[in-house]
Amino acid sequence: MSSDVLQRFLLDDLDIRGAVVRLGPVWQQIIADRHYPEPVNGLLGEMCVTTLFITEALKQSGRVTFQLRGSGPVSLLVVDCDQRLNLRALAQYGDDLDSGTARTLLGDGRLVLSLDLSGSRAPWQSVVPLEGEGIGEIFEHYLSLSEQLPSRLFLAASDTGAAGLFLQKLPAADSRDPDGWNRIEQLAATVTDDELINLTPTALLSRLFPEETVRVFDSRAVIHDTPEDWDKVRAMLRSLGREEVEAVLQEQGAVIVRDDLANREYRLDRDGVAAIFDRSPPTLH
Template identity: 55%
Template sequence: MHSDCVQPFLFEHLDIRGALVSLDRSWRELAAGRSYPEAVLKLLGEMSAVTCLIAANLKQPGRMTFQLRGDGEVNLLVLDCDEQLRLRGMARGREAGVAGNPTARQLLGNGQLLLTLDAEGMRQPYQSLVPLEGDGIAAIFEHYLNLSEQQPTRLLLAADDRRAVGLLAQKLPDADRKDEDGWNRVMRLLDTLTPAEHLAHSPLDLLRRLFPEEDTRVFAPRPVSHHCPDDPEKIHAMLRGLGRAECDAILKDKGEIHVRDDICNRDYRFDAEALEAVFAAPGHRMH
């Protein structure tokens, strides 16, 4: 059983390509210690899965970041992933107001999906912004993919507190010529997949169960990991950017300087002694 991987595949006689993703340990590490309500955790898990599916197409070193911004109880979801499928992410909002089993759209309200792509060789990051369309994360990203790639795309996502999974299928230009009913047949089979079944099976097992009659070429799986290393120097540089006078003023007012790294779920705290060490670091010149 392959876990924490993206599994690409191709229906050779139908000209339909796709990929499955299974996030196990990587998803649990990303969600650890965050105490999100169940509905918010599900949103973040599904968005983690689709981010990996799309980032698997990165051909050169780079980073792909998706932000869902809305005016609802959850006003921000951020996921980013690099070409090595190293993933990190977070959610933010008025989580105390989340109750029951609301849809993604009910949680997010009206808003936008923003993609930022920063890859090697690009003069500046590429950005794409689309309005939120659809009731769930899958529908929102299907709308985005159909606009951006202009190929019919189907996306299925599921997540709980242990696992996040996804399946993407895309109709290629020669699909109708090879089998005029092939795409519709695949869609009907995908309609039979429940979230519980999706979460219960490995990518390869799911392919065999859903498409036993299709000639399926399976490519090498690509590993996924949660990657959010401790980077105190980034925080130190930010404090130096504020300047010693500003930092001293905060320290005097608050008793300490507290910096929150939301995406890595990490806190940095500086008392007078720690702040002195930051500004006395080699290579830093006092002004």
């Protein structure tokens, strides 16, 4: 089984649904060469896992972008995911960074969701204030507002992996078993970070819910696919204009365009810049 996987499941007798995410190589690709401090890695990894849960549950194809913007040492976390479960992410932070909860590191701020659905003219956006101490609590609050269903998130992230368990109480749960949601919450709360990151989804569910009927659906692979897009870079530089781009070239010796979400850098020398502006525009027919 792939180390980068999302596994949906249903507790049939209780009307409780959920999912398990386990990331290995994909998470390592996302943070490669970024040298994020440990607290930043932890926040970003947990946010990646949560974004996967929410994206996979979309009933329409589209792209989900979550931003956590704060006034604290960590000023920005961005995670972007589409219906292929293609994951991209970045973080911005200052020098005065100590360990602490998400709320301590982010300070006062807001959670911004941009939802770009196929066929829509413009992305739909939602903004809510940050509520809760950790990434899990922040997104549980968001889900309580957006879906109005009780939800729980159990998250973990390290330099080598990120993982999580998502639970959501469906409307018929109390009629199925009045104590079911409470029982499942207590069982799930026994999970450790090591179990989340290292156990396969099937093994994790068997460990947590040995007495429950768990229906497991087909797993989905998570990817980190960020091919070069020189056409986009050239179009952006043309929009700036030759004079401004050549001024950067003169000052720095090269024009460097950084795509932080894709963790990719584009570098152009004098010949590369000249090729952009000296090329004849395409003829329109």
